[in-house]
Amino acid sequence: MKSVQEAQADPKYKATLTELLYQLADDDFIIAFRGSEWLGLAPHIEEDVAFSSINQDTMGHAAIYYQLLEDLGEGDADALAHGREASQRKNAVLLEEVNGPGHYLKKPLYDWAFAVVRNYFYAQAKKIRIDSLKNSSYRPLADAAVKINMELYYHLLHWKTWFTQLATAKGEAPERMKHAVEKVSADMGGVLTLGPKGEEMAAFGLIEPEEVLTRRWHTEMEKVFESLPLSLPPVQSKHGNGREGVHTEDLNSALTTLGEVYRQNPVASW
DSSP states (O other): OBOHHHHHTOHHHHHHHHHHHHHHHHHHHHHHHHHHTTTTTSSSHHHHHHHHHHHHHHHHHHHHHHHHHHHTTSOOHHHHHHSSOGGGOOOOHHHHSOSSSSBTTBOOOOOHHHHHHHHHHHHHHHHHHHHHHTTOSBHHHHHHHHHHHHHHHHHHHHHHHHHHHHHTOSTTHHHHHHHHHHHHHHHHHHHHOOGGGHHHHHHTTSSOOHHHHHHHHHHHHHHHHTTSSOOOOOOOOTTOOGGGTOOOHHHHHHHHHHTHHHHHOTTSOO
């Protein structure tokens, strides 16, 4: 396994490593923000507390990755989180999408089915990546994956429970879940891809090949879907590949909100 110093001494390895770290950090950063917008709006008070805790953990995971980037000389962790433009972000487009129409402070008409499906699909993909990263050739990343995995186990259990219960509930829930599954699947390909440097990431031993991780995700999802009155559509990247800097206006508006305090006082600690 490589240390920070060894990674810095190998330009190609470092460039590939930083690409992976930006993806990991930006994914967690933006989905934690979208989750935080549910504060006070979740279906019941217990879920409000649980979802808030998950978002806090997830933002903490993003902070870990940004710190790893800072250690590699990419700049201040706070600036990496709050100071970069949308075109510089590597997060999947699915994760930046708004929770629904309206604004969280003004008549939010959010879709809980979409929130459940998006978070469950993402948590499962993240768990597969984290399991692979525990054997990463970059020691600080492997160590971080071990820590993150302890919290991620409960995140995945939480969303899997919501997913299966709503999919098998009575009333309008199954139909709403069906539409949410279709909507999330249309952009889930952007979560599963490792981007243009995916082959190099695998070659350097940073993470296993994209096709291996994707196959594992499908296998885990099929185990769940086979017992539910739902089917898993083909995953796509309908609105573009965020790994290549392609994003929507939803990300611009999110970054404006997220960076408001930082822009007022860049020396503050987030």
